[in-house]
Amino acid sequence: MGFFLVLKAEIVRGFIIARRYWFASLTGIVVGYGMLFMLITALMTGSEQIADMAEDAVGGALKLIIGIFAFGIVGLFSQGLQGMARTGELEQVCMSPHGLVTNFLARSFVAALSSILSLSLVIWLIALSFGGRGTLQFDFLPTVTLLALTYVNLIGFGFMVGGLVLIFKQTGQIAILIRLGMIGLAFPAQENINQWPLFLQTIIHVLPVTNAAICLNDVLIEGVGTAVFGYRAFYFLILSCVIWTAIGISLFRYMEDWSRDKGTLGAY
Amino acid sequence: MTGDNSVVRLDQTDKVFHTRHFFSRDPKTQIRHFYQKRDVHAVRDVSLGVAPGEIFGLLGPNGAGKTTIVKMISGLVRPTGGAVYVDGLEVERKRLQVLRRVGVVLEGTRTCIWPLTPMENLSYFGNLKDVRGKVLRKRATELLEFIGLAEKRDVQVRQLSQGQKQKLAICIALIADPPVILLDEPTTGLDVQSSRAIKDKIVEMTRVQGKCCLVTTHDMNVAQELCDRIGIIKDGGLVACKPTDQLLDLFSEQVYEFRLDQSPDTRALEAIPGVVAARVEEQGDGPVCTVQIEPERDARSAALYGAVGEFQAQGLRLHTISHRQQNLEQVFLRLTNGQPHE
Numbered sequence: 001m002g003f004f005l006v007l008k009a010e011i012v013r014g015f016i017i018a019r020r021y022w023f024a025s026l027t028g029i030v031v032g033y034g035m036l037f038m039l040i041t042a043l044m045t046g047s048e049q050i051a052d053m054a055e056d057a058v059g060g061a062l063k064l065i066i067g068i069f070a071f072g073i074v075g076l077f078s079q080g081l082q083g084m085a086r087t088g089e090l091e092q093v094c095m096s097p098h099g100l101v102t103n104f105l106a107r108s109f110v111a112a113l114s115s116i117l118s119l120s121l122v123i124w125l126i127a128l129s130f131g132g133r134g135t136l137q138f139d140f141l142p143t144v145t146l147l148a149l150t151y152v153n154l155i156g157f158g159f160m161v162g163g164l165v166l167i168f169k170q171t172g173q174i175a176i177l178i179r180l181g182m183i184g185l186a187f188p189a190q191e192n193i194n195q196w197p198l199f200l201q202t203i204i205h206v207l208p209v210t211n212a213a214i215c216l217n218d219v220l221i222e223g224v225g226t227a228v229f230g231y232r233a234f235y236f237l238i239l240s241c242v243i244w245t246a247i248g249i250s251l252f253r254y255m256e257d258w259s260r261d262k263g264t265l266g267a268y
Numbered sequence: 269m270t271g272d273n274s275v276v277r278l279d280q281t282d283k284v285f286h287t288r289h290f291f292s293r294d295p296k297t298q299i300r301h302f303y304q305k306r307d308v309h310a311v312r313d314v315s316l317g318v319a320p321g322e323i324f325g326l327l328g329p330n331g332a333g334k335t336t337i338v339k340m341i342s343g344l345v346r347p348t349g350g351a352v353y354v355d356g357l358e359v360e361r362k363r364l365q366v367l368r369r370v371g372v373v374l375e376g377t378r379t380c381i382w383p384l385t386p387m388e389n390l391s392y393f394g395n396l397k398d399v400r401g402k403v404l405r406k407r408a409t410e411l412l413e414f415i416g417l418a419e420k421r422d423v424q425v426r427q428l429s430q431g432q433k434q435k436l437a438i439c440i441a442l443i444a445d446p447p448v449i450l451l452d453e454p455t456t457g458l459d460v461q462s463s464r465a466i467k468d469k470i471v472e473m474t475r476v477q478g479k480c481c482l483v484t485t486h487d488m489n490v491a492q493e494l495c496d497r498i499g500i501i502k503d504g505g506l507v508a509c510k511p512t513d514q515l516l517d518l519f520s521e522q523v524y525e526f527r528l529d530q531s532p533d534t535r536a537l538e539a540i541p542g543v544v545a546a547r548v549e550e551q552g553d554g555p556v557c558t559v560q561i562e563p564e565r566d567a568r569s570a571a572l573y574g575a576v577g578e579f580q581a582q583g584l585r586l587h588t589i590s591h592r593q594q595n596l597e598q599v600f601l602r603l604t605n606g607q608p609h610e
Contacts, residue, residue, distance in 0.1 A: 012388075017384075020383055097365070155526050247440055263283075263336065
């Protein structure tokens with residue numbers, strides 16, 4: 001019940017700020033669209049097989065967008081938390097009787113929802129700009145399932161990063177590298193990595209984002225639909241969700257306790 | 269004092285912060301070390317209690333441990349030893365339940381969200397503190413009226429003055445109607461009017477609504493004017509904890525000032541039993557005779573009657589009599605400079 005109350009508060013706050021700063025929100029979408037448009041155009045330039053290239057380019061753009069999504073969610077737990085500590089907002093959140101974990105779950109849920117909505121708009125505009133070539137296959141059940149699992153996977157990892165930032169505020173800067181790494185990981189992700197060395201396969205499957213990127217790419221670009229539920233990456237995604245969430249939340253709680261001991265909870 | 273009716277109670281509370289330093293100079297030896305672990309004893313064996321309807325002031329120099337005590341009560345810092353209780357609940361064991369009973373305004377932080385209006389801020393933080401629906405709306409409206417921000421309810425916080433932001437921070441602390449209010453430097457940086465308004469509200473919250481309030485401040489006037497009891501903290505330890513009037517009497521020397529129309533004969537005054545010393549100071553509006561009297565109650569009474577009688581016998585006109593009392597600043601400085609007291 002407490003989670004839904006906090007969730008409501010976060011949704012209302014997010015909506016008010018997006019409405020009040022509508023120009024900034026709109027500019028963000030336009031800039032995102034513009035950058036992707038130029039990237040895809042650059043990838044297609046000089047190619048004779050424009051139709052195939054368009055499809056590949058939209059696929060690449062989708063992976064980039066998944067990476068950006070991961071970048072944003074994990075950022076909430078790193079730079080976001082660091083910023084909240086700097087302004088004093090974190091101390092207020094720490095004094096909420098719902099607990100810090102519930103507050104951050106709700107906060108990340110709203111951030112994910114907002115990212116999914118704006119990024120979906122960008123993807124749709126990109127697909128439309130290229131005359132329907134590379135149009136996304138939106139299959140409701142697998143898409144929503146994969147987005148939900150991607151979110152859980154990322155918040156688990158985010159909680160782990162957030163736990164570290166609670167104690168060592170300066171690690172927020174290092175977290176930028178981790179977040180950029182997530183964008184990098186989304187690109188090479190593909191289902192047919194069986195021929196890769198075992199340790200690389202393991203790393204790819206254990207790290208967050210990659211499994212999600214493989215599955216989402218095949219559902220949205222290739223249109224494999226519910227067949228994705230038979231993918232090895234799908235089961236790795238579930239496993240990865242369980243592992244990262246357990247590790248992330250446990251570590252976050254431990255760090256929250258340690259932070260109270262050190263007297264740094266909520267303070268920068 | 270740790271009375272049984274205390275809503276907030278600290279029992280022999282200790283807090284040691286362990287800090288680690290790389291390439292730093294030892295403050296005592298001035299020798300630079302590659303790595304050094306230091307212990308900072310922020311709070312030492314502090315025991316105190318705050319009753320319902322009471323304003324308790326915590327005074328101390330910078331770094332004395334006042335904010336650490338506030339943070340221990342609000343669950344942001346874990347004590348190393350002893351225990352902290354709020355409404356009978358131990359903060360360490362029932363932290364989330366305690367947070368429902370405590371409203372905190374911490375010093376110098378941006379406690380409100382600037383892009384939102386005061387009403388939106390109260391709705392947001394109300395939800396975070398488990399207040400909802402009609403109760404939340406009613407309480408938010410009442411609080412904004414109570415604190416004098418009703419006219420600004422729909423103005424973004426970024427456009428409010430420092431005093432108005434501080435008032436809003438107090439409203440946020442009160443939104444869950446907690447029985448305990450912790451205010452860390454509530455009037456710092458405020459103008460006279462805002463400071464006055466906040467002090468009035470603190471008095472109203474405690475006297476009328478029966479809340480218990482712990483205030484930390486550097487402003488001696490605020491402490492002397494507001495607080496029923498004052499604790500003075502130095503290097504983490506409580507050096508005094510008394511009702512404000514008793515604290516002011518700590519170093520009192522029983523000195524009385526008699527404002528007269530002419531200078532009296534001080535030798536005749538010093539001959540009165542119970543009078544220790546007498547001298548005359550010429551001030552702008554006439555002479556003031558300062559008479560130091562023995563502190564013992566009977567001797568003091570006899571000496572005062574004797575002095576008044578002597579002035580009359582000398583044919584002097586007496587305008588005013590006043591007891592020269594120490595102010596809180598003098599008491600604070602004497603206590604924090606290590607002067608012993610009972």
